[in-house]
Amino acid sequence: MRRDSLFPGARFVGYAVVVVCCALTVIPLLYMVSLSLQSDAEVFAGNPVLWPAHLRVDNFAVLFSRVPFGRFFVNSLVMAGLVTVAHLVLDPIAGYAFAKFSFPFRRTLFVVVLSTLMIPFFVRMIPVYVVFSQLGWLNTYQGLVVPFLCDAYGIFLMRQFLSALPDELIDAGRADGAGELRIFLRIVLPQAKPALAVLALFTFVFQWNNFLWPLLATTTTDMRTMPVGLTLFNQEYFTQWNLTAAGSVVLFVPTAVLFFFTQRYLVRGVALTGLK
Template sequence: MHEQLRERLFPGDRVAAYVVLVVLGLVTVLPLLYMIVLALQSDGEVQSGDPVLWPDHLQWQNFSRLFDAAPFGRFFVNSFVMAGAITVSHLIFDPLVGYVFAKLDFPGKRIAFVAVLSTLMVPFFVRMLPIYSIFASLGWIDSYQGLIVPFLMDAYGIFLMRQFIRPLPDELIEAARVDGAGEFRIYLRVILPQCRPALAVLGLFTFVFQWNEFLWPLIATSRTEMRTLPIGLTLFNQEYFTQWNLTAAGALILFVPTAIFFVITQKFLVEGIALSGLK
């Protein structure tokens, strides 16, 4: 029914639509595929200036050369610890706070909610400098807590969880209260299990966005061993600027979570972004 009423801009002429889509699809995907070609070229090929659409010999050893040239294993671990810890923290706190705003009545609720939402408007640049100064005096520069703490929860996740929990029937909570369940137990046993789909979306998006985060890890680290993958790769490229094959190999490693994320979320990606997005 809905499908029939949908606007058809090119009646009878789907060809034009497909041509546009295929061209733009290729423009989107080809540069990323080219990254693979680049990563497997020899030094000679990558520096020759002749177009190489497929390397003569696939240089798989570029990956081991990359790990020999800079501590990419360490960069990977650092990124994983940062993104992983932030994701776990979001999964703990965002639904808890979202539940409070969705289902509990208490004095100060409106002000508290507006205060949380108002943080959406604050550019990271505004809180970055004071947080940097405080962390520097705490000795938290070049530390995991320094990378993680500024992002422990955020208003996007809280709002997403509140919107998801609001339509859940109040009777579930009332019934548990009558049964004498404690408030935290109600949240943990009654509400949280209902939230699985929303938690999956929240967890996946949080991880990928934090994995890709650039500005804060650039500032909050200075020692090579504490760099995250996006920063480590960018600085590596500045040093080894002629060896684009190695940079591309590093970029492929950095791309792995995005690829996994994409495979998992393919079916609900568009809805997921429309739901959680605004970023």
């Protein structure tokens, strides 16, 4: 009935384009895995190989013994975990206030919150760095976490989601004499699980990968996070690429696993909010 292709075989060409692009996307990451399993000789020979002759799983042991990579891992986990918990508390509670309460200056305050989306991190980094160094917060967990405790994306997301919640549900809670905080925790939050999942996922991945702030806010080996710790293999004369790659794999795998199980949500989240 209707011709669906631009030229004969267009469907096949389209398929080929997608497959090639996917291959180009994945191959560098597979090469990273290969690199993480290569011996020092293979890495430094100036004769790079696509795949090692013997899989040197040992690199991962060296990674955790020669450099305190375990410590970096824990620091990353603490930073991303704490920021995620903070978002899961602060974003929905503020979003709920905007969605379901009427109060003076509501519109103005909402615009104020949204306007923070236009203040990029590079504008905040110098003043926050200066203040934190005066407070003695460099090389501390609070120093890593506090600049990211909540954000307008999360508040916006929760407000949109909670606006659709029926008012009767909340009124019923009030009629039962429940306090406002109790209504929020017992009635509102459980209804918001899908939105909270998207929020948690994005917040965690974003902070897990965060590079610029941990680079500025930490100087001691003890307090480095993984993305910054990776750069430490760059020594003065040479870079231990197999260890760098092994560290990259350790940093990458949790995100990949998380992504694999939650792809549907993530794709929807990206499409919905254009989250950066």
